[in-house]
Amino acid sequence: MQYIDFRFRPPYSKYLSSWMYDVPEDGTGRTMFNTPYPESVCQKSLELCIKEMDEAGIQYAVCPVRKAFDMDNEELLPLLEQYPERFIGIACIEPMGGIDKALAEIERFVINGPMKGIILEPGLDKHPWYFDDVMMNPIYEKCQKENILVLVTYGGILAPDNTYYFPWRVDNVAKRFPNLKMLICHGGWPWATQMCQIAYERANVYISPEVYMAGDAPGKNDYILAGNCLLRKKMVFASTYPAADPKIIIESFRNDGLREEVLEDIFYNNAASLLGLK
Numbered sequence: 001m002q003y004i005d006f007r008f009r010p011p012y013s014k015y016l017s018s019w020m021y022d023v024p025e026d027g028t029g030r031t032m033f034n035t036p037y038p039e040s041v042c043q044k045s046l047e048l049c050i051k052e053m054d055e056a057g058i059q060y061a062v063c064p065v066r067k068a069f070d071m072d073n074e075e076l077l078p079l080l081e082q083y084p085e086r087f088i089g090i091a092c093i094e095p096m097g098g099i100d101k102a103l104a105e106i107e108r109f110v111i112n113g114p115m116k117g118i119i120l121e122p123g124l125d126k127h128p129w130y131f132d133d134v135m136m137n138p139i140y141e142k143c144q145k146e147n148i149l150v151l152v153t154y155g156g157i158l159a160p161d162n163t164y165y166f167p168w169r170v171d172n173v174a175k176r177f178p179n180l181k182m183l184i185c186h187g188g189w190p191w192a193t194q195m196c197q198i199a200y201e202r203a204n205v206y207i208s209p210e211v212y213m214a215g216d217a218p219g220k221n222d223y224i225l226a227g228n229c230l231l232r233k234k235m236v237f238a239s240t241y242p243a244a245d246p247k248i249i250i251e252s253f254r255n256d257g258l259r260e261e262v263l264e265d266i267f268y269n270n271a272a273s274l275l276g277l278k
Contacts, residue, residue, distance in 0.1 A: 117149030123159025155186030192219030
């Protein structure tokens with residue numbers, strides 16, 4: 001089986017200077033699952049990373065730029081040019097830097113460039129903002145009109161407080177822009193049940209639970225139940241590499257309760273459809 005990993009930060013450019021790559025080179029570091037880091041992370045080696053992708057069966061790795069790491073969208077372009085069949089770029093849009101600037105970046109890097117969508121990080125940006133803020137309407141209108149996929153980092157930790165991840169903010173945007181395709185990264189955790197309900201009710205909302213479905217986090221079983229039935233066509237796989245080892249996340253998805261008949265959809269088909277690869 002082939003896999004599309006929908007959240008992957010390879011050892012490249014300013015990804016390397018982020019806290020995610022602050023691990024011992026001797027292999028003694030441990031991930032959030034208390035498991036070893038991949039060798040490519042310890043050695044900070046792109047060549048090893050691609051070798052590990054091959055060994056795991058990962059055909060495509062989706063790479064979202066993160067401006068919180070002081071990374072610019074343009075910095076990802078050489079990687080996409082060198083490995084067009086392995087890495088898929090997602091442009092990071094930081095609206096507090098100016099809506100006109102954000103719209104120009106969408107035009108340059110997605111509509112007229114190689115990237116397959118945008119990512120928004122309302123709780124992680126240098127100046128945090130709320131996902132359903134009406135200031136975002138021009139960006140959402142643009143992406144809806146141009147059929148641009150919107151990823152949003154929504155859930156987990158590091159936001160100023162949990163109000164930035166309230167599920168009803170996603171529902172507000174989904175109702176306001178019913179043809180805007182949105183992928184909820186981190187699965188809206190810890191509101192697993194509520195976010196699964198929104199993804200089920202709103203045709204334009206997809207979900208990527210990532211490590212919160214593969215580890216021991218509260219709500220894990222809700223994601224598994226949803227993937228087996230209600231969200232079989234609305235859920236995608238992502239490892240959060242380098243914060244976790246893709247091989248371990250894949251095995252967890254396979255062995256923790258997902259039915260065999262849903263795996264190909266969650267591991268590949270749903271992601272391929274969102275990315276226009278099918």
